[in-house]
Amino acid sequence: MSSFLLLKEHELTSEARSVLAGADKAFPIIPMFYRLLAAAPTLLQAYWHSYQHVLEIGSLPLQLKELIFLAVARKSRCHYCTSVHLAVCDIFEVDRSTLDAVITEASDIEPPRVAGLIKFCLEAMDDPDTISQQQYQHLYDHGINQQEILEALYTVAYSNSGIFLAKVLKVEIEPEINSYLHDHQLSIGFS
Numbered sequence: 025m026s027s028f029l030l031l032k033e034h035e036l037t038s039e040a041r042s043v044l045a046g047a048d049k050a051f052p053i054i055p056m057f058y059r060l061l062a063a064a065p066t067l068l069q070a071y072w073h074s075y076q077h078v079l080e081i082g083s084l085p086l087q088l089k090e091l092i093f094l095a096v097a098r099k100s101r102c103h104y105c106t107s108v109h110l111a112v113c114d115i116f117e118v119d120r121s122t123l124d125a126v127i128t129e130a131s132d133i134e135p136p137r138v139a140g141l142i143k144f145c146l147e148a149m150d151d152p153d154t155i156s157q158q159q160y161q162h163l164y165d166h167g168i169n170q171q172e173i174l175e176a177l178y179t180v181a182y183s184n185s186g187i188f189l190a191k192v193l194k195v196e197i198e199p200e201i202n203s204y205l206h207d208h209q210l211s212i213g214f215s
Contacts, residue, residue, distance in 0.1 A: 027194050028060050039065040043072045052115075053200050055108065057186065060193055074182050082175045087116045088138065089179045095126050095142050096149060096183040098213065104190040105183070106212040107197045111204045127213040137166040144173075145180045 036044070040062040047054050061068040079089050090112050097105035106127075113123055125133045126142070133139035140162055148155050163173055189195075205211070 026056075026060060026196050027192070028063060030056075030059050031062050036062055037065045040068055043068050046072065046076075053198055056198050057104065057108075057190055057195050060195060061189070071186070078175065078178055078182065083169070083172045084175045084179075087113070087118055088141070089175070090116060091118055091122070091126060091138070092142060092145050092176055092179045093183045093186075094123075095146060096180055097187055098127055098129065099146055099149070100184070100187045100191075101214055102187040102191050103212065103214075104195045104197055105187050106214075107201050107205060110210055110212055111201050111208075114204075114208055114210060123210070127211070137168065140166050141168060141172075141176055145176050148177060149180050149184065 031040070043065070044054055044058060044062060047058050058068060058072070061071060079093075080086055082089075090109055094106065094109040094113050097109055110123065110127065113126075122133055122138070124130070131139065131143065133142060144155075144159055144163055147159070160173070168176075
């Protein structure tokens with residue numbers, strides 16, 4: 025059970041209402057995470073702004089950024105974020121072998137460019153001080169440029185902030201997400 029109560033419609037500020045209306049247009053359902061953040065409208069706006077201006081646009085495709093978010097959530101063992109982003113990746117038609125590889129933390133992700141970027145992101149998440157010039161060169165060798173690397177790293181930072189909040193607030197997985205995962209035979213790979 026979540027540590028926070030959801031605000032009722034009449035308790036929402038106009039800023040929170042505006043963001044939730046935007047989320048309602050962007051997603052099949054308003055994420056429970058966003059509904060909980062509505063208690064802090066400025067935080068909700070900042071989180072939504074980052075989603076719109078970093079995840080939705082940029083050089084890296086949104087599908088790849090969602091896959092990075094999924095990998096970070098899985099590694100962090102966040103039930104909520106792993107469930108939501110697994111469903112989102114499936115909706116975006118990320119192939120099942122790639123989803124399975126991310127969920128099982130396997131290294132056989134195709135294409136190698138994607139595998140290298142996800143591996144780099146997870147290593148940077150674990151210990152940013154150990155990232156070497158050779159690791160950057162490996163990405164460059166796969167045709168990944170500086171803007172794409174920065175977008176990927178920001179996706180990790182964005183993911184980690186959401187994961188931290190989802191875990192500490194004990195955000196409950198939406199019934200619609202659980203149903204989607206069940207109906208599509210998807211599992212987050214941990215309990």
